[in-house]
Amino acid sequence: MPTTMIAGRPIDVNDEGFLSSYDQWDEKLGAELAKLIGIDMTEAHWAPIRFLRSDYPARGETATLRRASTVGGFAIKDLFELFPGKPAKKMAYIAGLPKPKGCV
């Protein structure tokens, strides 16, 4: 399992660069991760990220776009605008979580 330096501290990541330790994350790091993939975080960005973080521990897997929409109450269209192209994966990366496993 590789370790990488982000924001001046060592962070455990998988081969692709997704964080592998839930507890190494805080919002300061999240903002740095977002910058690395070209996203400037605003309050609108934080809301779904916080949902993903709070949803993860009990389920042990990252919420899919579907879940962010039905359980979190975020409109899928908005998520595409906030995190263009691949919203589910980008949100998971910024939230310091693994890629979602679910198909939908």
Next chain:
Amino acid sequence: MTDTLIVPTFDEPATEAAGRKLVIICSKGNLDMAYPGLILGAAALGEGIETHLFFTFWGLDMITTSRMENLKFTMLGNTAMHLTQAPKMPIPALMGSIPGMTGVATKMMRKQIADLEIPTVPEMLEQITQMGGHLWACRMSFDMMKLNEADLYEEVEAVISASDFMEISEGAQIIFI
């Protein structure tokens, strides 16, 4: 420990800008044959791939409002039937023809799909359009089945001909279901 920054590459090579485009032809109206196209379509959109679904022949049932909620699954002609409770027990093909069996099998499949938190067919279509996917109906099938535009799911963009389809699918990868 490495000093190299490891960051996922999100924006290549599958972005719209890179030109990846997918067309899924949905030609079946059975419940089990509706899902592959819907799931793959939603997955492609989630990866930033321009995605079109083209509904032809029985696949039109997937976007016909009076039918889309009632797609059925039949055991008839399916040699891959197993009971999850007894996977090794063969199910005689004849059982599929017992009156009411299609209803029972459909109900079971719906429950299995719902247990996995997979949305219904109309919900999947709604999600696909929210994700920016395009829905098209086949002109010939539409005429053959004597449908009106008002019969179709409202997010269907147009009823198009085979040559329109050729224009839309130019440069696309195509999946036929």
